Amino acid sequence: MSETQFGMYLKKAREQKGMSVNHLAAASGISNAQISRIENGVRGIPKPETIRRLAEALGEDYGGMMEKAGHISEEHKQQIPEWATHKDKRDFKKMLEEDGEVMFDGIPLDKSDKQRIMDVLTGFFWEAKAMNKRKKPPASEKKE
Known part of the structure; x- marks a missing residue:
C-alpha cells in the first residue's frame, strides 16, 4: 500500500x-x-x-x-506457527515495533535489505519460541 x-x-x-x-x-x-x-x-x-x-x-x-x-505481509502472516499463543504474537509484534534506524557499518540499510533481515529474524524468533515450548525432561531423566 x-x-x-x-x-x-x-x-x-x-x-x-x-x-x-x-x-x-x-x-x-x-x-x-x-x-x-x-x-x-x-x-x-x-x-x-x-x-x-x-x-x-x-x-x-x-x-x-x-x-x-505494509509492515506485515501475507507472507509474514503465514509464517506464524499454529501453536503460537496470543502472548507469543504480542511478543513478536513488540519486537517489530522497536523500529529504529537499521544500519550496517554506519550506512542505513534500504527497504530491501531491511525486509531480508526481518525475514531472517522472523524465522529465528519462531524457532526460538518453539524450542522454549518443548517439554524439558523430568529431573530423574537428567544426567548428572
Whole structure:
C-alpha cells in the first residue's frame, strides 16, 4: 500500500468513527499536523509504534493496520506457527515495533535489505519460541 493509500485508509477509519483530526490527535498522543500529513500522503507510512497508537485510539485492529501499512505481509502472516499463543504474537509484534534506524557499518540499510533481515529474524524468533515450548525432561531423566 502506498503512502497515499494508507493515508486515505486512515482518514476513512477516522471519519467512520466520527472523529476529527484534533480528537484523534488527543486520543493517540500524535500531533494533528502529523496525522494530517499521514492522511494526505505527505508523511509516508508511519512506524509501527505510531500505528499502534492510532489503532488503539480508533479502536481498530493493530495487526490489520500494520498489514494495510505494509509492515506485515501475507507472507509474514503465514509464517506464524499454529501453536503460537496470543502472548507469543504480542511478543513478536513488540519486537517489530522497536523500529529504529537499521544500519550496517554506519550506512542505513534500504527497504530491501531491511525486509531480508526481518525475514531472517522472523524465522529465528519462531524457532526460538518453539524450542522454549518443548517439554524439558523430568529431573530423574537428567544426567548428572
